[in-house]
Amino acid sequence: MVEKETAEMVKFWLLLFGSFLLRLLLIFYGEWQDSVMQVKYTDVDYFVFQDAANFSVQGKSPYLRATYRYTPLLAWMLQPNILWNSVFGKLLFISFDVLTGFLIFCLLRNTNTVSQRQCIVASCLWLFNPLPMTVSSRGNAESIMTALIIFCLLMLQKGRVLLAGCIYSLSIHFKIYPVVYALPIYFYLGDGTLITKFIRTSDTAYRTNLMRKILPNKNQTVFILSAGFTLAVFTGYYYYRYGWDFLYHTYLYHIVRKDIRHNFSIYFYMLYLTTGLNNSVILGLLCFLPQFLLLVVFSFKFYRDPPLAFFLNTFAFVMLNKVCTSQYFLWYLGLLPVIYPNLHISFRKAVVVLVLWFVGQGIWLFPAYLLEFDGQNTFLFIWLAGIVFFLINIYILLTVIAAVSHTSHPCWSHTPAHNDQLSTSLCQKKSLKKIKMT
Amino acid sequence: MFPTGSRISRCMLCVGLTIYSLIAVVVSSNIVATVSRTIDKNGFHRNLRTEISIPRESIHFKPSTGDIACAVLLEETLPSGAFVDPYQLESLRAFGGPDVLCLHDVDTEKPEFLSQPLTIFIFSHLHLHEGHWTSNVTIPIHMRYQRPFQRQDYVTVTFLNPALFLRCPDTADTGEYDNIEIVFACDSMNQAVCTWFRIDYTSTKGNLDVQVPVGRLEHLPFVIGATIIITLLGCIMLIYMVIYHLPSQKKSKDS
Numbered sequence: 097m098v099e100k101e102t103a104e105m106v107k108f109w110l111l112l113f114g115s116f117l118l119r120l121l122l123i124f125y126g127e128w129q130d131s132v133m134q135v136k137y138t139d140v141d142y143f144v145f146q147d148a149a150n151f152s153v154q155g156k157s158p159y160l161r162a163t164y165r166y167t168p169l170l171a172w173m174l175q176p177n178i179l180w181n182s183v184f185g186k187l188l189f190i191s192f193d194v195l196t197g198f199l200i201f202c203l204l205r206n207t208n209t210v211s212q213r214q215c216i217v218a219s220c221l222w223l224f225n226p227l228p229m230t231v232s233s234r235g236n237a238e239s240i241m242t243a244l245i246i247f248c249l250l251m252l253q254k255g256r257v258l259l260a261g262c263i264y265s266l267s268i269h270f271k272i273y274p275v276v277y278a279l280p281i282y283f284y285l286g287d288g289t290l291i292t293k294f295i296r297t298s299d300t301a302y303r304t305n306l307m308r309k310i311l312p313n314k315n316q317t318v319f320i321l322s323a324g325f326t327l328a329v330f331t332g333y334y335y336y337r338y339g340w341d342f343l344y345h346t347y348l349y350h351i352v353r354k355d356i357r358h359n360f361s362i363y364f365y366m367l368y369l370t371t372g373l374n375n376s377v378i379l380g381l382l383c384f385l386p387q388f389l390l391l392v393v394f395s396f397k398f399y400r401d402p403p404l405a406f407f408l409n410t411f412a413f414v415m416l417n418k419v420c421t422s423q424y425f426l427w428y429l430g431l432l433p434v435i436y437p438n439l440h441i442s443f444r445k446a447v448v449v450l451v452l453w454f455v456g457q458g459i460w461l462f463p464a465y466l467l468e469f470d471g472q473n474t475f476l477f478i479w480l481a482g483i484v485f486f487l488i489n490i491y492i493l494l495t496v497i498a499a500v501s502h503t504s505h506p507c508w509s510h511t512p513a514h515n516d517q518l519s520t521s522l523c524q525k526k527s528l529k530k531i532k533m534t
Numbered sequence: 535m536f537p538t539g540s541r542i543s544r545c546m547l548c549v550g551l552t553i554y555s556l557i558a559v560v561v562s563s564n565i566v567a568t569v570s571r572t573i574d575k576n577g578f579h580r581n582l583r584t585e586i587s588i589p590r591e592s593i594h595f596k597p598s599t600g601d602i603a604c605a606v607l608l609e610e611t612l613p614s615g616a617f618v619d620p621y622q623l624e625s626l627r628a629f630g631g632p633d634v635l636c637l638h639d640v641d642t643e644k645p646e647f648l649s650q651p652l653t654i655f656i657f658s659h660l661h662l663h664e665g666h667w668t669s670n671v672t673i674p675i676h677m678r679y680q681r682p683f684q685r686q687d688y689v690t691v692t693f694l695n696p697a698l699f700l701r702c703p704d705t706a707d708t709g710e711y712d713n714i715e716i717v718f719a720c721d722s723m724n725q726a727v728c729t730w731f732r733i734d735y736t737s738t739k740g741n742l743d744v745q746v747p748v749g750r751l752e753h754l755p756f757v758i759g760a761t762i763i764i765t766l767l768g769c770i771m772l773i774y775m776v777i778y779h780l781p782s783q784k785k786s787k788d789s
Contacts, residue, residue, distance in 0.1 A: 134629055143621065162621075162639050356645060366761045368656055369682050369754045371645070382762050386769035393773050412772075418767065455615035471576040473687040478759060482765055490768045497776060 101212060108201065108216050112194055115223035119190035122233035123183060138186075142235030145185060149174035157343040165349050167269055168334050168342060170237060193232035193239035197223035199246040201432045203403070206253055210437045211523060221433040238423065241271055242430030248277075249403055249434070257285065259316045261322030268323075269330045272350050273427060276391055276409045283399035285315040336398045353419060358464055358478050360420040362459070362486040365479035367418060385415040403502055404438070407431040408493065416491040422457070441499040449492055457486035565592045567698060567735035573742050578677045580744065584608060586698065587737070588660065588667040604702035606669055606732050607718065608656040608692070615646040615691035615746060616675050618654055632673050633657040635722040645679040646691075656696075657721045681732060682749035693742040699730035 113364040124135035148158035148171035158164050158171035201219040204210045210218075222228060232239040244267040251260035264281065267274045312320060334342045356368040363383050370376055390412040398405040410428040414420055441449075463477035568589045574581040586606055593604060612618065620636045626635065635655040660667040680689045699716065716733035719725075 134626070135767040138627070143625065147621075149649065163642070355643060357643070362761060362765060365749065365753070366757050368679070369749050369757055372647070372681065379758070383765075388767045389769055390772060393776055397776050416769075467577065467747060469575075469579065471578070471745065471747060473750075475747065475749050476753060479761075481761070486764065486768065490772065493772055494775060497772075 104212050104216060107221070111216065111220060111223060113197060115197060115229075116190065116194045117222075119193065119233050122229060123186050123190065126186075126233060127183065137234060139231075139234040140236070142185065145170060145174050145235070146177050146182060149177050149185075153178045157258050157338045157341060159338060159345050165273075165345045166237070167271070167330070167346050169330070170240075170336060186233060188237050189232040189235060189237060191230055192243045194223065196228075196239060196242040196246055197500060198428060199243060199250055203246060203250050203434055204254060204437060206250075207438075214437045218437050220432040221436060222430065225429070226427065228426065231423075236423070237270075238426045241267060241274075244270065245277075245406065245430065246273060246434065248274075249406065252281065252284065252402055257318045258322045261319040261324075262326045264319075265323040265327035266330070269327060269346075272347060273410070273413060276413045277402075279391065279395035280399040280409065281407035282312075282400055283395060284402050284405075285319055286310075287311060299306055300354075320338065335389070355419050356466060358475070360422070360424075360460060360482060360485060361418055362416070362482045363418050365475055368475070383416075383418055387413060390416065391399075396414055401438075401500070403434040404432060407435050408496070409494060410490070411496075415486065415493075422451045423498065435496075435500075439496065439499040441495065445495065449495055452488045453492060456481075456488040460485050537698075540544065563739040565700065567733055568651040568738065569684050569695070569698065569735045570738040571693075571695070571742055572658040573675075573693070573744055574672075578746075580675050580677065581672050582675050582693065582742075583670070583672045584656070584696070586660070586669045588700075588733075590662065590665050590667060593667065595651060596660070602703055602763055603662075604660045604667065604700055605721075606658050606660060607701065608654060608658070608671070609699070610654050611694055611696070612652045612654065612675065613691050613693060614651050615680060615689075616744070617642060617649070617652055618673060618675055618694070626674070632671050633722045634673060635719060635724060645681070648680045649678060655719070655722070677744065677746050680746050680748045682751050682754075684751045688745040688749060689748050690751045691744045691746055693744070695737050695741060698735050700733050701728050701730045701779075 123264050129137040130137075144161060144164050145166075147161040147166040148166075151160050152168070152171040153175050158168050164171070173188065174185045197219045200222055201215050204215040204218055205212065228239065228242070244263055248260050248263040248267060251257075251263060260281075264274065264277070283302035330341075334346070354367075354371075356364075356371055358364055358368075361367075366379070367383075370379055391409050394405055394408040394412060398408060407428055410431060414424045414427060419423065439446075460478065460481035463481055466472040467474045467478060565588060567586055569587075570585045572583045574583060586608075588763065617640050618634065618636065619642050620634075620640055623631060623634045623636075625631075633659070636652075637655075638652065640652060641649065654673075656671055656673060658669040658671045660669050662668075677691065680691075681691060699718075701720075716730050716732065717727050718730055720728040
């Protein structure tokens with residue numbers, strides 16, 4: 097048994113190495129394409145990073161580069177691009193990409209419901225997925241995000257709350273969207289009894305009880321303090337160095353961003369048609385409401401399984417965001433391998449869902465292409481395609497939720513972060529029940 | 535890199551431009567060029583092609599030097615509905631792309647109604663071709679989103695004709711051409727200044743028009759209603775499913 101496990105581990109290391117080599121090959125291919133063709137393999141943003149890194153080397157503000165809307169930390173990290181070789185950033189990004197695959201493996205191995213073999217398969221879903229492979233080798237920094245998020249999950253799983261807080265706020269510092277994980281993390285670090293009682297009773301005695309449950313316990317306090325401190329240090333330091341430019345481009349721009357150009361969002365045409373009209377505030381709230389409701393409901397319902405809560409929250413956030421480009425899809429794709437082994441879904445249905453997801457994008461891409469490259473007025477069709485894609489996304493969410501509902505094992509890890517007796521016993525009860533059933 | 539170059543040199547050029555308007559003296563021109571312009575491709579990403587042709591005999595050179603290729607400068611004012619991406623131009627230059635100087639930062643994301651016209655400077659060399667000094671420059675331009683309109687699928691964006699300047703190393707100091715004279719950057723590197731002469735040209739076409747698709751305001755009530763209803767219904771369905779129809783929830787209630 098042990099020998100078999102060691103053999104599997106050797107295989108896994110080889111797979112990790114192989115996936116890294118494949119990405120290296122893609123980088124080499126990209127360098128070749130860039131040198132001979134006008135259409136570049138390298139992502140447009142990579143040149144933005146590089147220009148920003150150049151300013152960073154000169155001790156200037158990276159925000160001198162127009163459309164640089166990231167943390168100065170990224171420009172600082174990519175300084176070897178200027179000092180050594182412009183391929184450095186891509187090497188860094190594919191490393192984070194492979195690290196993501198490794199962390200997915202680690203995260204699943206600590207879950208008692210998944211065999212080692214399944215862990216490796218899930219990890220390979222990421223390592224050999226053409227999408228993240230091309231994205232990171234083209235020089236897109238999303239892999240840093242996926243690695244940070246999964247590392248944060250791993251730290252939560254291991255009960256390293258302080259570190260989890262630091263990593264979590266670092267991820268928010270890079271891109272703001274991980275704020276949608278705040279609620280599930282907070283509930284997860286509680287005693288795990290929030291929702292069962294919440295649904296059962298509604299008397300005043302319970303309400304005071306609920307207040308007690310919502311107020312932070314030790315773990316939650318540690319998390320809030322470490323996350324708050326880390327974020328404050330980064331924000332404070334960079335604000336001191338780069339001032340308003342930093343605050344605007346790193347945080348505010350992403351919140352107030354109003355891009356009316358066509359994108360996957362169901363809201364796109366509505367927001368475009370209402371630009372300059374006065375009732376935008378009410379509409380803004382109406383757009384925000386579904387997103388907010390879903391995040392709250394998913395957080396309450398699934399916080400005991402943080403990877404699932406993270407996935408559902410990200411998916412709902414992207415699906416209902418006012419701006420949505422294909423880069424956003426990576427945010428939830430990184431979490432898919434982590435929840436996949438726990439989904440009770442037939443292979444056939446998984447394929448159907450996957451095909452639908454691609455078809456939804458294809459239906460959208462066609463009128464979008466006609467508008468952008470052929471100058472035809474296809475706004476209405478793009479909007480209709482956005483609705484179709486939205487409905488497909490709803491269907492995907494329903495499928496995922498139905499697939500997890502069959503697992504009678506709400507306990508995520510065999511070493512729960514919280515040493516709460518009740519929650520541990522809850523896990524044991526469930527496990528026993530499962531054994532009886534089988 | 536190029537458009538983000540030192541702010542001091544930018545200021546210097548601003549001064550250069552004001553000198554241009556101050557010392558401008560209108561004198562009739564000896565050289566008459568022909569300019570023909572087209573816009574290729576459809577949609578939001580297009581190519582603005584400018585062909586300049588000057589009869590060979592209208593530029594006189596000293597016998598000692600013979601023919602020397604002159605340089606031309608196009609001062610192009612793009613309408614607020616269009617823009618060039620300085621970073622794209624910079625990367626195209628490595629592949630023999632056009633030599634373009636852009637003195638202002640360009641916001642590539644703003645719609646037309648929040649943008650200003652953009653002045654760019656295109657540098658090019660003349661080549662001798664079938665008895666004419668010719669130059670052919672193509673710059674990639676991008677269209678901006680327009681404000682939605684009532685009962686109208688397209689809005690017209692008009693490209694005005696550029697101002698044309700000439701610089702010949704041999705003729706510059708002879709004073710042979712007493713046209714409008716400006717002191718401006720020699721090329722897009724923006725490192726040195728040269729003297730340019732404004733020359734007249736005849737345009738084979740008038741101004742160029744581009745049709746840009748726009749959203750239709752009469753879709754508005756329908757689009758708002760359907761979008762809000764569909765998103766809200768989708769959410770309510772998901773929430774209903776999560777709260778009332780999860781088997782595991784029922785089980786955990788029982789236990």
